[in-house]
Amino acid sequence: MKDTTLRWGADPIVYDFDNNQRFDLVFYTELVGDFINKTDKRRYLVLSSITTRLPVSPEETVPALQKNASIGTTVTGHNWYEFSEVALIERHEHETGTVQWFGNWLGQSRKYLPFQLVKAQQVHYGWVEISTNVHNGTITLHRAAWCTTPNKPILAGQ
Template sequence: MVRMQTLSMKQMVFLMALAFAVSSCERSVENPRQPSPEPPKTQPEMTYIDLGNVTVGFGQAKGVDLTADGQPDLIFGTVLVGDPILKRDRRQYTVVSAQKRNLLNDATDQTPALHQRDGITAAHPGYLWWDLSSIVLAEKIVTYTNTFWQGNWKDAGHRYLPIQIDLQGKKYHGWVELSLPGAEEKIILHRAAVSKVPDVAVMAGL
């Protein structure tokens, strides 16, 4: 079953406010890939969610319900940030997480784009789990003379966003499979999975 949601105006305002607060700070081009934790030897039983290859184009936003409670746990959207100092526009493709819905953040508020079978655990080198995260997956920089992309997720194809859901103090790990083809200027949401077993590591994409 596809669990995608059309957002209310209140949710849209929340998304834009969080994303703008984070995007107003300048970032490094991208974070060098950190070593992933050792993947578990076996995959726990997972709940799989078909996201239907839904697309999020510029100016759009989609909520993803990972816990079947009728509320979005993640919101994928876009933000346009004008930079008058450097005289350029930044078209940002973002993800925002709800309370007790954790994403991995590094020192520059970026999150890793995992490969299949990478480990997702309570501890990830170079990152910390945070709820109420607002992360720029990738951004298109438009200047008077040039256009280019930057960010960990630029041109990502079927990569995995690690997630951690906190339910009554127990942590359930999982992932969202998505693509961000720069030439098409959109996020494509493929599928997601969350462990049915708390406080155990999982493998991305399985």
């Protein structure tokens, strides 16, 4: 996998890690109009499938792990969910012209998004290496890996 960049309004980036002709993770953008707060929200999201789980916090964030962090059964402060849709970063454009960025993936360089891939009722752990750049409004997906041995933890970036 080579670097792939998601720009605002571009086509989604779809990953099928196990080559079963079904998406595992989708990275995409969407525009949400908040008429009450008079704000347009440009959201950069990740979506998991019925066979792929993301660790989601009560605040609806996913962790940006350091290299060599262990990815296994537990990710502190998060629970694993399939069909998760989580914003990595958001750009809020207010009616006043003010622009604000939000999200725990802001300014991250080569951090790791953990995931679980379920095949034949067995859990496989994996990661996607991601960088974000708010100056040009992009998310770069550098590379990804998953462990083909079920229930075996994997180190981020390995």
